[in-house]
Amino acid sequence: MSVLNRNNLIMLLPWLAFASLISILPLAFLYEKGGRVIFYYCAYFSLAGLVVDFFRKKKILLNDPKALAMLMLGVIFIGWSLYAKYLHGEKGELYFTAGKRCILAFIIMTYIFHVYREKYLGHYFLIKSCISSLALAFITSSSFAFMQALTSDERVVLGINRATLTAYAYSAVTLALITLILRALENKYKKFYFLSISIISLYVIMLTQTRSAMVIHTLFLLYMTFRLFSITRNIKFISLVAVLMLIAVGISYKVIETRFDTTVQEYRDYEHGNDKTSLGSRFTMWKMGVLTFEKSPFGQSQIERNDYITAYLDAHNQKDSWALIYINVHLHNEFIQYASLFGVQGVLVLLYFFYIFIVAELRVKRKLTPIAAASIATLLYGMTDVVLTSIEFIAMFSVLVTLLTLIEKNEKLR
Template identity: 35%
Template sequence: MKINMSMEKINNYLLNLCFFLIMLSISITLIDVKIARVSFFVACYISVFGVLIDKKNYKKFVKILPIPLLILGLSKIIWFYYFYNNAPDINLNTNYIQAGKRIIFCSIIIAYLLANLRNTNLNKKIIVFSVILSFIFSTIFAIYQIKIGLPRVELNTQATGAAYMYSCITLLLISYCLISAKKTISYIILSIIFLISFFIIIQTGTRTAIIFHPILFLILVFYASGRKVRLILSLSSIMITIAVGLFFKTEIIEKINTTNNEIAIYENSRGNEGSSLGARFSMWNAGMYSFYQSPMGASLEQRYSQMKSYTEKENKDRAALIFANIHLHNEIVDTLSLQGILGAIIVIFFYISMLVKSFREKNPMLLSVILCLIAYGLTEVIFVSREMSILFSLMILSALLLNRKEKIEE
């Protein structure tokens, strides 16, 4: 009896410590990457240990385990060992195997907390508070970077990743506000959050986020609010977008001109001269060529060789080779070129399953995260990035915890 009581105390201690570390990681992930990362991985090991010693909850844990996320992580590890198992200089620190491990750890944490964390108002308030802190801290840090004259807001990573992660955090917070708001002041605050976030995202100079952030906001407004509120928020968001556009007219025109110039450079040089947008076009073309050569997958070295052969044979898209050993700035193209058709099917299965889950469970928070993953995955490989894979996984966890429908314990 005493042993059982002691084990129960240990389980509760591990659970609370894991929950605290996850909330800490969410709160500071964009201002102190190192502490956020350490907190996340310590929470990972705690959750694994917690699962192993809590034998009575094995069935519940397995039932809750997010299979699509787990399969996504496993696919990257299986790909790595299939192509590199007999390699003489195997590098276990490659981005792809580490990405697979992080995703698997995230699936374990999600199942561990969903299976054991009580569905209380206090716990939900702690999660919301952590997301709010993340938004406030990153916004203040971004304003500081603007004030000291950085050309692009980077937060504590690089500008592109900062824009995508900041957008995801903001949209999850807005989604929660949409289903929780009961007074007019709540909708005013919600509009202010969108205004601030759009301003910060413009300061990152990330075109994909500048385009998709207001679009995703409108989608969430239409999905999560009533007809009257939907009309008011839609009109206000359109007005805010236009107002911000007019305020940053010079910067936006400059971005449009830069985009046109980069397209012209790409067309005139046949993709042999590098530019931000042109290099992406080159990578996607060369990546698809590599996929056609190896539809069931290839190693990084094989992909590079195939892409190089393509650029020499066609005398085009040489700019793709700059990033060929990193990633191809598109989740699907990158996966096709390395993991082949099966890998791409797994990614698409993950997207669809999360979309279906968000609609079936009426979870706008989860919808906000998966829409960000899909939209920003068009020009980035989210899960290869250590910071982005952790942040987006934590946002999935937050969305699931906030939307639990079972009876709330007081």
């Protein structure tokens, strides 16, 4: 009886880890803290499962490229944070929490893929559960977005409480889901799913009023519509998609017009030497980031970087630049931020990260995959913001990739 109980306990860990995994995305959009707590529990169950299987002499593979990419980000974040804290006396959490999340993501991915290989849970059940988790995440997040839009005139933020990050995470999840639908076997609901998710997601993105997402998400949807047309050659359906997309954009016309006018005005202000705008301050930060990288190509502390930026702007009569407000957060560009702090090694890790999630995916599958779609969107959003150091985005992206990897391990989607 004791052996039976011990075996039952051992086999409980895969169920607990996987149940936690598929619960994260549907909850995170509604209540970020709840999703965060479940993410940690998922990591604890996964770590326990790895330890148990190690002592059971099960073969555990630690070389999955996607998991290693997350681990390398975590090592860079924690390594730099230790350097900045103990050699330069910087205060605050720095990137310790982001690094910890990346390492926990590595543990989760390693164990979940191990569970798949060992067939602790049925593959059919795993795949169906992953698809259901993604679908439920779309339904809960979109419903919450509509509710917020009806009860408030403010930008939609969902449970994440930051409109920009909400837009990036929501866009990544929905674009992956739409790509998954395009790759699925033909069935009578395929076009309906594509149409519904495309139109609803476009409208929700407009409600966040995040400029980069409004452009990038729309372009992705147009591309995917053309891909669907190349497969179906159904002019009536594609026309319907186009009309509904125009309606979704038309409903948000005031928002689009306002954001477009603001963008044009901010660019003109910058051209005339005024960077006291969101866009203008970004231009200044990008320039400063490149200059600090040229000065310290192998990395530096944030204090050193910011002191150099402050001195440079003072010397060039820009003491009141809005860039000085944001440099303690980040420089609003993923690659420039990494270059300015982590140096060449940080840029190389980031390049490897996107190589694994985009280039390697496209080379193996020979077509756009859900993981590649979500990763390309993340890369593009990182051109005007920094998303991979966000502790919320790290958890959501790693879970998304884990779910999609399990789905993609099956040659045929059902």
